[in-house]
Amino acid sequence: MRTPRSRLTRRLLIVGIAFAIILVAGTVGYILLEDWSLFDAAYMTFITVSTVGFGEVLPLSRGGRLFTIVLIVTGVGAAAYAFGSLTDYIVTGELQGTISARRLRGRMDKLSNHYIVCGYGRVGQQVVQELVNSNAPVVVIDRVLERLPEQNATNLLPLHGDASDDDVLRLGGIERARGLVAATDNDADNVFIVLSARSLNRDLVIVARGLGADAEPKLRKAGANHVVLPNAIGGRRMAGMLLHPSVVDFLDVVMHSEDLELWLEDIAIATGGALAGLTVGSAQVRTATGATILAIKTSGGKLLTAVSADYILQPGDIMVALGTRQQLQALENLAG
Known part of the structure; x- marks a missing residue:
């Protein structure tokens, strides 16, 4: 997903290349058409493209004047494209982004008893889906902007930033939150997230994801109430499906079915x-x-x-x- 800044950079790069081509083509054109020196041809090209209004460097032939008209049109067109790109960035990029950020902050300031999910990978997405299906208010924090979900009008708010940063957690309403899930794909990151969250809210219910078996004691010492090891749980679940399939099916339906x-x-x-x-x-x-x-x-x-x-x-x-x-x-x- 391209951001407004990346789109502007791409457009300005195109404009820069276009101006370079125009300047080279103009200089070569005057040399070929009017038999001018390199300096005179380059100077005439610059003042023509910039439309500063200076007179002709040397008298122009009919062909030279037609060439000058084409040069003016292309130069003005490139300048107009650059101006339009900049205006579009200001209006739809920075300004819109500022408005959206203020609205988002206003909504987050009103949140209480909500849940914060840190890390929107495969595990985080599943957690968010379950919470949203239960109509629980959720703030999703991820350091990768492109990975964040779209803002929901009711109960889903995305927040771009590092979840181990106290300021980011405060922006997500950590002091008023009911629970937090540390679901990144890095045990060290999850430990730092848990430490930061626990220091900001002593009563918060924290569930942390652990990748390695040695992560559980570290996460609990950091302040996690519960530690989930997806690999271990997945293994137990598969074994349960072999040994006690009816029990697993019943529990799965009771815990996750909306129609039961x-x-x-x-x-x-x-x-x-x-x-x-x-x-x-x-x-x-x-x-x-x-x-x-x-x-x-x-x-x-x-x-x-x-x-x-x-x-x-x-x-x-x-x-x-x-x-x-x-x-x-x-x-x-x-x-x-």
Whole structure:
């Protein structure tokens, strides 16, 4: 994708070559037509192309005057093309870019509880697609301008820059963001991104991509809450398809299908909510909402996959629940 600056450079290069050809052709033309010296021919060509209005260097024949007319027309045409290219750059390039940047910054200043995706390669594109499909507001940061997606009118904002730069992250609203994904194809870059993001927002949920197995401890030390190793996950998934195909198909449909009636959601128990302080048995979640609690992640970070009926629900606990959209919404209302 050509930028306005690259298009201007290309056009001005064409104009420069055209002027050089005109000057050489004019000089040679006067030498051949009028038998002038090299200096007189070059001087006449310069003052003719520049249209400064000086008189003829030496008397011209009829052929010489016709040649001068052609020289003036071509010179003025080249100058007009150069002026038009410059005007086009100012109007549609810099000015439009400034307006777009201000609009983009205005939209980013209003963002809160959004997600930031750093790196728009194959993994980053898939992450963004899933978030956009869930109607989540997303800021995409990439240092390669041509790789960024188009700005979305609702919930997708592209930002050109280095995601490990604090100023770029601040422009993306890092202090107000809900989560960040470091998805570049370089472990060192992801570590720096995680370090910068964690220093700017201590409560941010950070998910980092790791290419090598040794990247996980480094990313966690840098501040990542979760580390995803695509190669390891891909291998486990392929093995699961061989060993437990029905289970994998079910989980894939539940997590990613938009047409299925049942959904998996994580729902937090709020302080003062109706469920806070109740046991799982006395809460009777399934009777009240129709949703089923599959697991609970305690406020201390422990994941309970076999939840006892005697377990007391605490504020900050996160329930992993299965149900329809309506059932899950009812459970969220009950929890909050």
